[in-house]
Amino acid sequence: MAKKIKVSAPGKIILSGEHAVVYGYPEVLSAIDKRLFVEIEESKAGLSVFPSEGRSYVEHALETVKTKLEVGKLDNLKVVVSSEIPIGCGLGSSAAFAVAITTAFFEFLKLPRNLKKINEIAYGIEKKQHNNPSGGDNTISTYGGFLLYRKETEMFKVFSSLKTRVFPSLFLINSGKPIETTGEMVDRVRRFYLRSPLKVEKTFKEVEQVTRGFLKFLSKEESNLGELVKTNEELLERLGVVSKKTMRLIRKVEKIGGFAKISGAGGVKENSGIMIAYHADPEKLISFAEKERLDMFRVKLGEKGVRIEQNAC
Ligand code: MEV
Numbered sequence: 001m002a003k004k005i006k007v008s009a010p011g012k013i014i015l016s017g018e019h020a021v022v023y024g025y026p027e028v029l030s031a032i033d034k035r036l037f038v039e040i041e042e043s044k045a046g047l048s049v050f051p052s053e054g055r056s057y058v059e060h061a062l063e064t065v066k067t068k069l070e071v072g073k074l075d076n077l078k079v080v081v082s083s084e085i086p087i088g089c090g091l092g093s094s095a096a097f098a099v100a101i102t103t104a105f106f107e108f109l110k111l112p113r114n115l116k117k118i119n120e121i122a123y124g125i126e127k128k129q130h131n132n133p134s135g136g137d138n139t140i141s142t143y144g145g146f147l148l149y150r151k152e153t154e155m156f157k158v159f160s161s162l163k164t165r166v167f168p169s170l171f172l173i174n175s176g177k178p179i180e181t182t183g184e185m186v187d188r189v190r191r192f193y194l195r196s197p198l199k200v201e202k203t204f205k206e207v208e209q210v211t212r213g214f215l216k217f218l219s220k221e222e223s224n225l226g227e228l229v230k231t232n233e234e235l236l237e238r239l240g241v242v243s244k245k246t247m248r249l250i251r252k253v254e255k256i257g258g259f260a261k262i263s264g265a266g267g268v269k270e271n272s273g274i275m276i277a278y279h280a281d282p283e284k285l286i287s288f289a290e291k292e293r294l295d296m297f298r299v300k301l302g303e304k305g306v307r308i309e310q311n312a313c
Helices: 052-069 093-109 113-130 135-141 182-195 197-218 225-238 245-255 282-291
Strands: 003-018 027-042 045-052 078-081 146-151 158-162 170-174 259-262 274-278 296-299 307-312
Touching: 003 093, 003 135, 003 225, 003 274, 027 093, 027 197, 027 296, 045 052, 045 225, 045 282, 078 113, 093 135, 093 274, 093 307, 113 135, 113 182, 135 146, 135 158, 135 170, 146 296, 170 282, 182 197, 182 282, 197 225, 225 245, 225 259, 225 274, 245 259, 245 274, 245 282, 282 296
Parallel strands: 045 078
Antiparallel strands: 003 027, 003 307, 027 078, 027 146, 146 158, 170 274, 170 296, 259 274
């Protein structure tokens, strides 16, 4: 019987530090309970990919894996990708894909499972996708849990797993898929940085303070989660990565006593992707979402990183 491997990797949210992380500032991320699945099986007739729109991504991942692992023969394969993570909304679907497919090839080739190597290769796949990623998204998808992550240089990226308290109930609101890609949003901030380096550096430094605030929150030294979310959102708005439509929605959440921020690259033309929302009284948020007909769902944080779902012959 043909060898069949199934691997899953989680999506992520960024509690604080998106964009600033590209410039060497720290970020705090968490893996979430939405996963992407990659199944690979030996086939006799070359490469087949399901759904077929994913073919170019799979081909490109295959090339990266073949080059990095110096293997020649990875051609007769059936690859099936399925996902619970909405695509292109800031939940790390492309990183989860890169991590899951790399791990699947490791299993398929019977290589020892080496998370460091898998993470490195997944970063290589992400780089072709987004030009200049920080590497935070693939790292959280590989290791899971909560991470403090920092890209010191292209070569040196450091992270630490955060043992944390039970997190209060958080919701995700999908403000809609941004028109812009992550790469375009990173580039937008880069152009702002080039125009006004002092202003942007100042904002990044303030983001870093909020990121440290989240660390204190996770270690119970600080309790005001709502204020941290609110300040982080204000700084992201100052960086120019939140659309007017999304800002209006966030102001409405604040009016009912809640807090919300975008998570990830954002978007300005129309939508800004996923938002993290918090209210001390979750029922208020639930009835607000019903009234406004929002796509809102509860999210579990600190979930497991990449894992093998099936390895059978
Ligand atoms: C994307 O999820 C987060 C950004 O900071 C880009 C990156 O870290 O590569 C906007």
